Amino acid sequence: MLDIDDPASGGPLLTAPEAQALSDLLSMAKEAREKPRSLAAPHILLAAASSYSAHEVVRAFSQAGLPSPRVILLDAYENPAVLAQADATTKLAQASLASGSRLQDAIVIAATPYDLPLLSEAGTAYALEGAGSACRAAADFTFPARRKGGLAQALAYLCCHLFSSEGDRGGVVPFRPLDATERHT
Numbered sequence: 001m002l003d004i005d006d007p008a009s010g011g012p013l014l015t016a017p018e019a020q021a022l023s024d025l026l027s028m029a030k031e032a033r034e035k036p037r038s039l040a041a042p043h044i045l046l047a048a049a050s051s052y053s054a055h056e057v058v059r060a061f062s063q064a065g066l067p068s069p070r071v072i073l074l075d076a077y078e079n080p081a082v083l084a085q086a087d088a089t090t091k092l093a094q095a096s097l098a099s100g101s102r103l104q105d106a107i108v109i110a111a112t113p114y115d116l117p118l119l120s121e122a123g124t125a126y127a128l129e130g131a132g133s134a135c136r137a138a139a140d141f142t143f144p145a146r147r148k149g150g151l152a153q154a155l156a157y158l159c160c161h162l163f164s165s166e167g168d169r170g171g172v173v174p175f176r177p178l179d180a181t182e183r184h185t
Helices: 016-034 054-063 084-098 113-121 129-138 150-162
Strands: 047-050 070-073 107-110 124-128 141-143
Touching (some): 016 150, 047 054, 054 070, 084 113, 124 129, 129 141
Parallel strands (some): 124 141
16 A cells, blocks of 8 residues: 655656556566465555545556556545544455455555554555654654655565565565455454
């Protein structure tokens, strides 16, 4: 789950390095699934948190040549007094379950302070400099601000560690499909 809102551009936006890093992540996941013994290969479900419409987020991914993500709308940008993040966390949990994984398998990249509830529930938490001190303190890994290439760096780091052939995964929780008992609880 990542936050690609860019208020300076008036909507969600993926830069060329961010789009390339996402494309690399998806390609590596596809290649891993196609190899023998691919049951352990991570399943990547893209989810984007946004205060903009789902259509605008999907358009940003489409313009970058990427598949549409699941969009989790964050109403807190419009009305900070409303605790919309609880709803966003529920949506992330539902997206995880729908993909056959658990919320603990989610990797969240926080870009704003509004991402803290999502970050707190994720199995692996990344935070960019602009996410604020609370997100950075709660994160497993931190990166520079998005305007300094932090999102692209976080995605590249994820690729490197999620698909490394070495035993050390740097704290990244590999995907594990739910068994039948977990799926119904």
